[in-house]
Amino acid sequence: MKDQSTEENILKAAISVFQKKGMAGARMQEIADEAKINKAMLHYYYKSKQKLFEAVFRQAFEKFAPHINQVFNSDKSVFEKITEFTDSYISFVMENPYLPNFLIQEINNNPEFADLFFGSEIAPNPLRFKKQIEDEIEMGILKPIDPKQLLLNLFSLTAFSFVGTGLVRGILNLDEKTFKSMMEERKILIPKLLINSIKK
Amino acid sequence: MKDQSTEENILKAAISVFQKKGMAGARMQEIADEAKINKAMLHYYYKSKQKLFEAVFRQAFEKFAPHINQVFNSDKSVFEKITEFTDSYISFVMENPYLPNFLIQEINNNPEFADLFFGSEIAPNPLRFKKQIEDEIEMGILKPIDPKQLLLNLFSLTAFSFVGTGLVRGILNLDEKTFKSMMEERKILIPKLLINSIKK
DNA sequence: AAATAGTTTAACCAAATGGTTAACAAATGT
DNA sequence: ACATTTGTTAACCATTTGGTTAAACTATTT
Secondary structure, eight states: OOOTTHHHHHHHHHHHHHHHHHHHHOOHHHHHHHHTSOHHHHHHHSSSHHHHHHHHHHHHHHHHHHHHHHHHHOSSOHHHHHHHHHHHHHHHHHHSTTHHHHHHHHHHHOHHHHHHHHTSTTSOOTHHHHHHHHHHHHTTSBOSOOHHHHHHHHHHHHHHHHHTHHHHHHHHTOOHHHHHHHHHHHHHHHHHHHHHHHBO | OOOTTHHHHHHHHHHHHHHHHHHHHOOHHHHHHHHTSOHHHHHHHSSSHHHHHHHHHHHHHHHHHHHHHHHHHOSSOHHHHHHHHHHHHHHHHHHSTTHHHHHHHHHHHOHHHHHHHHTSTTSOOTHHHHHHHHHHHHTTSBOSOOHHHHHHHHHHHHHHHHHTHHHHHHHHTOOHHHHHHHHHHHHHHHHHHHHHHHBO
C-alpha cells in the first residue's frame, strides 16, 4: 500500500465537512479537496455518499454515546453523575463543537435510519438510571421526581448552548470569549442548579 | 389578478419545505408541488431560491422574536416573565415544531446573513432585562445571579426538547404521546425549577 | 524480473437542480 | 371591442453533482 492513511484521511475530511454542512449540504468534491485526493477515491474506499455519511454518523454516535452511558450505567451516585456528566460533556463538546448539532440534525431528518442506532448495542438504555432514581428517592436522598424530566433538564442545560450557539450568541450578544467563559461557569452552575432542585 | 393567493400559497409551501429540510435540503420542485403550481411561478414571485429562503427566514424570525421580546421588554416581574415565557413558548413551539430548529440551523450555517437580523429593529435587546435583574437583586427579591446565565437556562430548558426531539426521544425511549405530556408538565416544572433557584 | 494485486488519476456520464424563455390565458383599463 | 398588463404553463438550458471507467502507477508476490 502506498499510503495506508488515505482511507483515514477521507474519513477525517468527511467528518469535518458532513458535521459542518450536514448530509444535504455536504459536497463530495469538497470532501475530496479537504482530503487532498481525487474524488474517485471516495467511491473506491466508501461506495457512495450515503455510505460515507453513515461512517461519519456512526463515528459521531459512538463518540457521543459513552457520555450518556456514563450517566446510565456507572455506579456513581446521582449527584456525582450530574456533576461529572456536566463537566465532561461540556469539555467534550467544546472540543467537538459541530458534533451534537450534526447528530440532532441528521436524526431529525432521518428517523428510520436513526432507529437503527437506538435499537443497537451501543445505544444508551435509561432503565438502570430510572431504577437508581427510584432507589435514591426511597432512601430519602432525593425528592420524588421523574427521572425522564431530570435527564431532559440535564441534557437541555448542557447541550442547548452549543446546538443553538448562533441564535444564543445573537440574542444575548456574546462574543466568543464571553461565550466560552460562560460555558466554563456552567460546569459548576448546572450541577448546582439541578442537585439543589432534587436533593431532599 | 387570477388568484391573489398564489404568492401566499408559495410562501406557505416554502415555509413548510424549508423548515423541514433547510436551505440545502429543500428543492424548488417540491415547493412548487406543495403549492400546486408550476416551478416557474416560484421565480415569477420570488426571484431565486435564496430570495424565497430569505422570505421564509424573515417570517420565522418575526414569529419567534416576540416571545423573546416579551421577556426583554414587558413590565412584568422576573418571576412572571419566566412563568409566562415558558408557557407561551412551549405552546407556540408545539404548534410550530420545525421553527426553532430551522432558525438555529440556518443561523449556524449562515452567520453573516443572520447578523443582518440581530442588528435590526425586530432583534431582541437584552439590556432592559439585565437592568431589571440588577434592580430585583438590589431590592432583595433575587439572589445575585448572572442575567445571561438565567436566560440561557430558560432558553435551554424550553427549547432543547424540541430542537433535539429525535435524539431526546431516541435516548429516553419516548413515544409521541409521552413526549407531548412531558412538554405540558414542563410548563410548570421549568418555572418552578428556575424561580426556586433564584428567589432569595 | 515478470506477474499480480492494490491504489490513484483524468476524463467522462447521467441525473438532478435552479433558472429561463416564449407562448398562451386571464384580467384590467380605455 | 381592443390593447395592455398580469398570471401561468410547458419546454428548455446550463451547471452542479454523485458516480463510473479505463488507463496508469505503485507495491507486493513469486
